[in-house]
Every structure is written in structure tokens, then in C-alpha cells.
Amino acid sequence: MQISSVNDVKIYNLSYGKSLPEWLSDRKKRQLQKKDVDIQRRIELIQDFEMPTVCTSIKVSRDGQFILAAGTYKPRIRCYDTYQLSLKFERCLDSDVVAFDILSDDYSKLVFLHSDRYVEFHSQHGYYYKTRIPKFGRDFSYHYPSCDLFFVGTSSEVFRLNLEQGRFLNSLQTDALENNVCDINPIHHLFATGTSEGRVECWDPRVRNRVGILDCALSSLPEGAEYVPSLPAISALKFNGSLTMAAGTSTGQVLLYDLRSNQPLLVKDHFYSLPIKSLHFHDKLDLIVSADSKIIKIWNKDTVRISKSHYRTRMLFTANEDPKMNTFYIPALGPAPRWCSFLDNLTEELEESPESTVYDDYKFVTRKDLENLGLSHLVGSSLLRAYMHGYFMDIRLYHKVKTMANPFAYEEYRKDKIRQKIEESRTQRVQIKKLPKVNKELALKLMEEGDDEAELASRKKKGKALPSILGDDRFKVMFENPEYQVDEHSEEFRLLNPIVSKVGQKRKKKLRLLAQQVAADEEEEEPEGRASSEEESSDDDKSWVEEVREQRRLLRQEDRDRQRQRRKEVDRNTVLQPQFYQIKAGEEFRSFNDMARKQRLQKASLEDRLKLEEHTGTSNMADTAVGSKQLTFTLKKGDKSDGRTLLSTMEQLVQPIVQGGEEAPRSPEDIFN
Secondary structure, eight states: OEEEEETTEEEEETTOSOOOOTTSOHHHHHHHHHHOHHHHHOOOSSTTOBOSSEEEEEEEOTTSSEEEEEEETTTEEEEEETTTTEEEEEEEOSSOEEEEEEOSSSSSSEEEEETTSEEEEEOSSSEEEEEEOSSOEEEEEEETTTTEEEEEESSSEEEEEETTTTEEEEEEEOSSSOEEEEEEOTTTOOEEEEETTSEEEEEETTTTEEEEEEEHHHHHSOTTOOOOSSOOOEEEEEEETTTEEEEEETTSEEEEEETTOSSOSEEEEOSSOOOOOEEEEETTTTEEEEEOSSOEEEEETTTOOEEOOOTTTTEEEEOOSSSBOEEEEOGGGSOOOGGGTHHHHHHHHHHHSOOOOOOTTEEEEEHHHHHHHTOGGGTTSTTEEEETTEEEEEHHHHHHHHHHHOTTHHHHHHHHHHHHHHHHHHHTSOOOSOOOSSOHHHHHHHHHHHHHHHHHHHHSSSOOOOOOGGGOGGGSGGGTOGGGOOOTTSHHHHHHHHHHHHHHHHHHHHHHHHHHHHHHTOOOOOOSTHHHHHHHHHHHHHHHHHHHHHHHHHHHHHHHHHHHHHHHHHHHHOOOOOOOOOOOTTOOOOOHHHHHHHHHHHHSOHHHHHHHHHHHTSEEEEEOTTSOEEEEEOOOTTOHHHHHHHHHHHHHHOOOOEETTEEOOSSHHHHHO
């Protein structure tokens, strides 16, 4: 339960606190109530007083025993019995509820206006009848003398459904394009509808004629307004008595009218520019309750002074965009209802404890703050209200004076915030006492490992921490002499680093396992699945082997890149000079392409040259019947070089062939002879 005090009026939020999930067992709920202080202070006035997702509207029956709430998702209606303080029944619907009303004193007769134009009637046992109106509806009212339902919506017509005859009657034709809300005066039964053009049209249901029009849009505009983006529409409408009517606009104004005048008695602005959702009158204290989607304001219609109160004198139920439906209680407006009379004793005990008063829209300042602002001369005036060791002053006056006294206050505030953020980020860094100038990374790694070992040794009963290398004089030079600096870019370091890192990971894993064993303080035998650890070790070995291979591949790639870069630099510095060729005697120069072809032919292998000659028809080789080789060739005229080339080719080709017991000639000259 949350207690707030505004303008010396205490308000108790009975729905404040944590809600327990439905799937928790009773035993688990009792355990949470014993442990959690917030749950202990929670007051569950009505059991399961909530919706699965969102509650859209709440109404109380005229006898005060039943509370009905419509919500989603899925669309449903829930009825709560205040005598039993629990849920009486729940009915699921086909579509969302736009508006609903209770026609009887209890829950036995209900009417629902759905978002799909259907009008659904429920009796005590459940669903009774369903019909459909021609246009989408937004609101409806019930005329008790004639048993007529008046529906308004996205049409200029007001549809009438007579429940006694069970049929639609002639509709009322208005001058508006759309009608948003409607209401019927409980005394003389005057029917009024609020239009989207900001007008209120009043009709007499007995003769079905319009008796008057009120233009609320122009009256809601502030005086001296030069620019109006659009006319405000009527979003709420409520009668009180026979002559008083309140109209709420879509821009957040509430206009109070006397039906005998076309000018409003007063205009109350919510200052949030949000549509007024609902309007109610508190007859005993002469208060008006107006609510938008952000705030509920309860004010006196004569003095326009804002005060806090609740509808239906003591209790206020609000539908929110939240599963939980809020319940508020104010003891200053009267005793608690009969079904929750225990709240009086509870609130009396809470009021006995002293509590500081909180003033709405006021700033507390000390005498020193007044001196800094230059407002010491206001002490004793009506602008300062003495309280404890300081004063309360209007928050608007405080901001105005502070801006004039210190125009750079925002810059100072911004610098302080930046400084705080920097300090917070510094505290999150690793705090290192001292690091050597040489091999800082290695020293930091050794310090972290030493801390882990010291923590593990402290957990053991008779454990001693091993000495650190940083404190050993034998390794002192390694962190002082720059010649011992580890070169992380060297080939040796890159090849050894995967192995060292893998060993470090295994070591950390072993320390973690030892710490878990020490924390558990139990000696466990090693399970039979030892092969799994061996498999893990083999996988680790494979992983670091792959890392070493990857490092070697990267080193070879870097070496090739360096060589390629070096060749590019050499080619860039080399100056190209023309080359001269000399033609041998007896040869005829044809073209550079012919010389290049001859050079390629000389470099070609014997097999390639033979294939080329067979392709051009210069030579032909075939097998004879006795198994020997027969070669036929044609010499080019005047081409001695080709003859010499052919002779060299024949020397490589001709092999000893035995024919009839005699050795075949070994040289081409013998063949020609």
C-alpha cells in the first residue's frame, strides 16, 4: 500500500505492490510472503482483481455489490462480488468491447457495444441475444422511460433500438459528420450528443426534436489565440442535476455549463493537451472529477481549486494499460464501504504515526539558498512559507529566479555530470599498483595468476601461496633491462604463443576446478569417464597445432609479400634501356615474331618439336610390318639452319635397331649415305 499526501489530503493506493504469478503454488507464495517485505505490506482488497493484458473500462452496479470490468486479450468480461471479495464469473467475448452498461441493479442485465458493430445482450445465465447496428459505434445511453438504446458513432445519425418492441426505430438526424459521446439527463431525460466538430446537440426523446446546440469548441479556446490548428472535438459528456452539464474536449479542457446559457460557467484546462476520457460529479462535496490518459484531477466547480478525491465518495477504480486495476481510497471523504470496513481501522493506525507534509508544486529552500538567489527580502511575505529550517516557495518562481541569477547553471550541471561519468569509468578499470617499464604485459599476466593462486591458497586450510616471479631477484633483470623486452612480432614468439596460451588456459582451468573442490570441501573420486578428459586434451592439442600451422602460413605469406614488395621497388628503381639484336650471316630477317617463334622452338622438348613437325607435314613417323620405325621428312629449300636442326633431332631419335642380326646405323649421316 502506498500513501501520498497532496494538499493535506491523504490518498491510499491499495493496488500498490508486487503481484504474485498465478502459477506459483500456495507453499511458494507463503515462503515469498515471509521473506519479501514488499509482499508483506501488500493489500489484496479483491482477489485476482486484474486482467490478462489490459483493462479498458470498469463499472459498479447500482446496488454496490458487483464490480464489472471489460478487458483484453482475449476479449472478456469479469464480475467481482464485493461481499465475497473475489471473482464471481468470467465470460469471454468474440471481439473487443467499446462500451458497456448495466441495465439492472445487479449483473443480471448487461449490454455490450463491440468494435465490429455488434450489440450483445447478456442475462444472468450468460449470452442472450446479438444484433448489429449500421455504422461503427463509439458510445451509447439507455433511456429508462421508453426502454430505448441510443447509439452514436461514425455517422451523423443516432440509432435507436427499442428493447420492449425488439426492433430499431427511426434514427435521429444530427448536423455533425460524426458523434463521439452521448448522455441522458437522469431527471428530465434530455438526450445530448457530443460531435467531432466541437458541438453538443440536445434532443427531447419524447418528440424526437432537437431543442438546442452548444458550440463548445470556440468557448474552449484561450483568449487572444491567433492560430488554431483544428477545432477541438467533444470527447466526454456528463449531466449533473437538471441544469448542470460538463463537456470535455479533445484538447484537454473541461467546460461547465448551465443549460439556460450558451456560455460556459468556467473552463478548466488540464494543460496536457490530451483528450478528456471521463467526467463525474461528486454531489456531497460539490466536486468534479475529470480524467485524461495521464492524470485525474478533482476540483471544486465554484472555486476551481484542485483537490484530491475519489469517485463514489470513497473508492476509485481505474482501468489502465496494465494487467492490474488500481484501487484508491480516501478516508477524508467518509467511512469505507461496508464490504471493506476494516480499512478505517487500518488507516487510523497509519495516521497516528507522524509523517512529513509534502506540498505540491513547491520547492524547499534554506536561508542560505535565498541569500544566493538574492531573495532574502521575501522572508515574511506570502511568497515564502516557513517550514522546519527553511521555506517553501513556488517552483515556477524558483526556476525563474535561478535562471536570472545563474544563466550558466546548465553548463555547470553538464560539466559535473561529465566529470562524474569519467570518475565512474575510472573506478571500473583494473587497479594496478606498480608495473615495470620492461615487459609490462608479462608482468600483468603474472600478477593476475598470482592473485588467483593466493585466493586458492586462502581457501585451503593449510595451503601456502607460491612465490611470484616478480618478487624473485633472479628474474629481476628481465623486467629492468630493455634487451630482455619480448618482441611479440618476431617469428619465434608467434610460433610459441599458441602453445603458451594453451598451457595458460589449462592452468586456469585446473585452478578453477581446484577452487570448486575446496569450496565444496569434499573429496570426490575421479569418474570412470576418464577417456573424455583425454579426448579433451587431444582436442586441445589439435587446436594449438592448428594455431601453429596458421601462424606458419601467415609467416610464409608475409615473407612472400615482402619479396614481392622488394621486387617492385627494384623494378621501380631500374631504368629500362633498348636492346639490339644481330642477324647471323645467311639468314633472312622476317619479323620479330618469327625470331621469337624460333627461340621457343629451340627451348621446346623433342616430343613437342616432333608433334609440331607432324602437324605442319614436315615429317611423318610410322611403324613398319617388322616392328621398326619409318621416318619421312621434307627439307626446306635454302634453309640450312633447318637442316642442322633436323640432323640434331635425328641424332636424338635414331636408336640401335637390329634387323637380320646386323646393327642399324647410329647417325643420320649413315642413313643419308
